[in-house]
Amino acid sequence: MNTIIPLKKLTLVLLGLFTLINFSLFGQLSIDNKNAYIIDFSDFNGSGFSPDPATGQLDSDTWSVLGLSDGDLNFGDTETEGDFARGISSGKVSTGGCYAFDIGSDNIALGFQPGGTDWTPGDLILKVQNNTGNNILTLTLSYSLWVYNDKPRANSFNFSHSPNNSDYTPEPTLNFTSPDTADSSPSWTETIMDIDLNDLNIPDGSNYYLKWTGDDVSGKLNRDEFAIDNITITATMGEADTDPPTISTYDPVNGAIDVSVNKILGFSFDEDVQKGSGNIVVRFSSDDTEFETIDVNEPEVVVTGTDVTIDLVGDLDEDKEYYVLMDAGTFKDMANNNFVGISDPATWKFTTIDETPPEFIETYPRVSNESNTQFDIVVQLNEVGHIYYIVIPDGSKTPDKDQVRARVDYDTVILITSGSFEVTAPGTGFSSTVSGPDAGTSYDVYLVAEDDATTPNLQDIPVKVEVTTTSNPTLVLTYPTGGETFYHGDTVEVTWNNEFIDNVRFYRYSDGTGYSILEKSADAATGMLELIVPNNTGTDDILIRIASVLDTTLYDESGYFHLIDTLDPEIDSLAPSDNATNVSLYSRVKIHFNENIKKGSRAISIITKPDTTIFETFDITGDSVYLEGNKIVLSPSKPFDPSTEYYVIIDSAAIKDMAGNAFPGIFNDTTYNFKTIRSELYISEYMEGSSFNKAIELYNNSGATIDLSGYALWIIYNGGDWSEGESNAVILEGSLEHRDVFVICNSKAGNDILSVADSVGSQAVSFNGNDAIGLAKKVDEEWILIDLVGTEWDDNVTGWEVAGVPEATMNHTLLRKTSVQMGNINWTTSAGTNTGDSEWRVFGQDFIGNLGEPTPDGSSETEILTMELYDTNMYNITTNVSIDSLDYTVEVEVLYGTEPDFLIPVFTLSDGATIDNVKTGIKKSGFVLLLLHRW
Structure with missing residues (x-):
């Protein structure tokens, strides 16, 4: 690698590489090309560190010193006294701190004298900045490590490096430890250190940190001096690393x-x-x-x-x-x-992985419902799992967990029975019935639980539960025994003797038709139950059987005894109830008796109160009187009158029980009364317009808010009957206040229709002009038709005639007259033959002038006499007015004047009627429709 070069030559190299001669003293180390950077300390005089160094000082933007007793020198700090500025020395010093050591021939190195709290441990950190314009992949580092071994203590001088001055990577090959025995003739000794720091990827503009660390290793007393010199750094560049790690x-x-x-x-x-x-x-x-x-x-x-x-x-x-x-x-x-x-x-x-077996919750497992032939095993676990159990003779050898799970005979033990069952929820009781034990015998039940983990965990130790079955039960009926006579309404005290039976059930046998349950169950321990002979038991010879609830094959029964019925039938309930109010105009009258009944003779009448006029008389044998079991139903041939009180009269011979005892009858106006509602919900507007412009409007004039869930719209497609219409029913939702309307329209209708709709998109508004529409009400759990447009069984028309207008239910709007106060299920009278006898007024296609508002009020004689138009300043606006009193409409032509933002109409009516809340050009709540046309 690198070798030591004479100082004079090093200086020349520095001059060739740096623009600043004394770089190590005055500038931050900035690598900006691939040449070697050499740092010697020839101008360092040990006078400290500063970010703006004076002659002889080191740049604290480049150097950091940590671990001196005077504190730490962080990058950018200034320390020019004390431990940080011990001056120049040739060694053999005793005061700890940072020195400029003359290692011979005026060759200066940066060094430290470790002391008690000085640089033991301590760090010297060099900050290097990459300004090459590329990533630095490798730094080749070499330096001279000088040691003056004059003390009997070993110290270390190790190297590490970091990209962030936090996470350092040690390089053990550069570790150095001085001897713990002093040289006899100490002198400065040099060791060349070099290394390639590879795979660094130092981005352009980033810093990298080189750190030397000193510390005590062994020995006693004072420490050797250390110095570093001729730090040589060569960078190897490469393309910038832009790939993220994966x-x-x-x-x-x-x-x-x-x-x-x-x-x-x-x-x-x-x-x-x-x-x-x-x-x-x-x-x-x-x-x-x-x-x-x-x-x-x-x-x-x-x-x-x-x-x-x-x-x-x-x-x-x-x-x-x-x-x-x-x-x-x-x-x-x-x-x-x-x-x-x-x-x-x-x-x-x-x-x-689940490595823990399940656990039984406290007080479980246990047994319950012990009988002579069976018992229940009841468990709760802390998790979902499976239960395995075996039943063995009392005192048998204890099985291990695998023997219980296998559920087969083991050693010399023969299983009585065994089984398994699932626990599908934690903390919840689960049970399994064990059958087959002998009566009056003790057994040991062993159980183990296993969870449903991928690798199931089985409990280590089986849990034992002891159980003893009961002796065989007995049951003897002691009264009645047979031959007795009882009357309807009698209280019969049934008695019995039993052992080991929890509950008993009573049956009766009559006329060879078989047994039927008389009482569901009773506590067997009481030995007695009072039975009242009901009116609907008939008068046949019967017998009673008493049986165990758990084992119905264990029973006893009486001989035959005879029942006699001498009681008249009595009313048990009424619908509508007595004194009921707001009864539907379409209600049927239902009378329930306390026993089965049959028709007698004569009649039942519904009479208007207080004028005592007969609303309808029902021949008891006629088709309008329906009888089933203990119930009789009267179906009036017409709706009740609104806001009317009625009472019911029943002739004494009209109703009899099955024994022929007659109902005494009702002969006054106080026993059974009810009052009808003032009006029903009805269809107030029908619209079958162009394309999807279809709507139905319903009006509530009942005097109270209506729950719409009790109403439905029926529709008959292509000529079926109303049973088909009921199958196409759309149940309404919400509520409707008195004198308000509810609009149902097609979801693809025009925006002016959608804007007033309360319900959109139901099947009931997908009709054509020849599809009948019905309004039904739920009365006593039955749906009854109360209003309609069109007829059933009629597929030969494209639309029905209304008020003399052909095909008026197609491409027209029908508006119900205000004289109509309730629905009509007779389409002939509802449609009428002309404008006088029809319940409807017929308007042209897509007419929506009153949709979403109650029908305009006024009697059939009311006429609109005059209409004047004013602006908001009450100046009269000149107009041409065309009045149609029959249809309650006015057409207005404004002749002159600036068009006002708002017009106020003033009407004169013929019979003192009034008009409320009228605004031009739009429909308003109130009782008049005003149409304004401007040209």
Whole structure:
């Protein structure tokens, strides 16, 4: 490598390489070409360090000295006294500090006299700056190490280097230790040190740091002097390294499934790296929640050359999959190229191994429900797993875990039975019924639990549970025994004797039809149960059977006894209930009795109150009276009148029970009353316009807010019946206040329609002019049609006639007259034959003048007499006015004047009616539609 050159020649070399002769004294070491840079200390006089050095001083921007008793000299500091400026000496000094040692023939070297607290340890650091315009790949370094061994103590003088003055790489080949025995005739002794520092990748403009460190090694008393001279540095350049470092291997490998929970994570780059900034995050794969986040600069992250290790603070959870993410820039190579990071969970993921067997939760396992033939094993585990068990004779040899899991005979032990079952949730009870033991016998049950890890963990020691089955049970019915007579309504005290039975169940047998459950169950220990003979038991000869709930083959039964029914049937419930209000106009009347019934003779009547007019009389034998079991249903032939009170009269012979006992009847106006709602929801507007301009408007005039979930729109496509319409039902949602409307429109309708819609896009507004639309209400859990447009079974039309207008349900808008207060399921009377008898007014295609607002009010006799138009200053605007009282519309032509921002119409009506909240050109809530046209 390099050899020592005479001083005079070194000086010439320096003059040839540097623009400043005394570079080492006055300038920062800046490498700007590939020639050798030589630092001797010929002008150094030991007078200290300064960033602006005087003659004989060293530049503190280039040199740093650490470990002197007077403190540390950091880069850029000034220290010109004390330990930092001990002057010139030829050696043999005792005061610790920094010297300019004359090593012979006026050859000056930079040196140190270590002392008690001076440079033991201590550092001398040289900062080198790359100004070559390229990356420096290699620094070739050589220097002369001078030692004056005059003391009986060994000291070291070692070398290391760093890209950042923090993470230093030692170079053991340059380590030097002086002898711990002093020379008999001490003198300065030179050792040539040289090395190639490869793979540095020092970027242009960056600094690199060379450090010499001294310390005590062995021996006692004072220390030898050390000096350094003729530092020669040669740079080898290359193209700038712009490639970021990449990870070449992971530990554990990506996809590993057998990772220990205390694993130290590691990975290796394709080149030497250093720490950057950012976080390393470990997450659970199952839900992406964070397990641990580590700042790359924490001590748990260790970088050694190309290798990185991460010692997580906590242990990983067992049997969990994790993935690791890293911020970009968490690491960088020696050329400061940032690692791109890891952002994809699939890049580095691994699964920990479950190494811990499951545990039984306290008080488990145990047995329950012991009987003579079976018992239950009940367990709870702290994790999901499997239970294996064997049942062996009491006192048998204890099995090991593998023998229990195998569930086969072992040694001389013959298994009574065995089995297994799963535990699918931690902390939850699971059981298995064990059948086959003998009655009145003791057994040992051994269990082991195993988890469902990839490599299952089995408990080491089986758990023992002792169980004794009960003796065989007995059950004897003592009353009734047979031959008794009981009446409907009697309380019969059934008694029995039993042993080892928990619960019993009662059955009755009648008319050869088989057994039916009479009572679900009773506590067997009570020995007695009171049974009331119900009205619906009939009058046949019957018997009672009593049986064990757990084993229905264990039973006893009575002989036959006889039942007699002398009780009249009684009303159990009513729908609508007595004194109900807001009853639907389409309700049916349902009467439930306390026993099965049959039709008698005569009638049931619904009567209006208080005028006692008959609303409808139902012949008990007619089709409008439906009877099933204990229920009778009356279906009125027409809707009830709104806001009307009714009461029900039932003739005494109309209803009988199965024994012929007659219901006494109802003959007053107080026993069963109800009052109807003032009005029902009904269709107030129907629009079948061009393209997708289709809408249905519903109006609530009931006097109360309506829950729309009790209503549905039905649609019949191409001539079906209303059962098809019900199958195409669209249940409404939300609520609708009194005197408000609800608009349903097609999702592709025009914006002026969509802007007033409450519901968009339902199937119910995909109709054509010949598709019937129905409004249905849910009454007593049944859907009843309450309003409609069109008829069923009619596919031969393109649209129905309304108010004398042909095909009015196609390409028209129908507006319900305000005289209509409820729906009508008779389309003939609803559509009418002319404008007078129809419930509808017919408007042209795409007419939306009143959509989203209640129908304009006024009687059929109301006429609009005059209309005047004013601006906001109440100046009259000259107009031409065309009034159509029949359709409640006004067409206005403004003749002159500047067009105002807002116009105020003033109307005169014929019968004192009023108009509220009218604005020009738009529909408004209120009861008049004003159309304004401007030319």
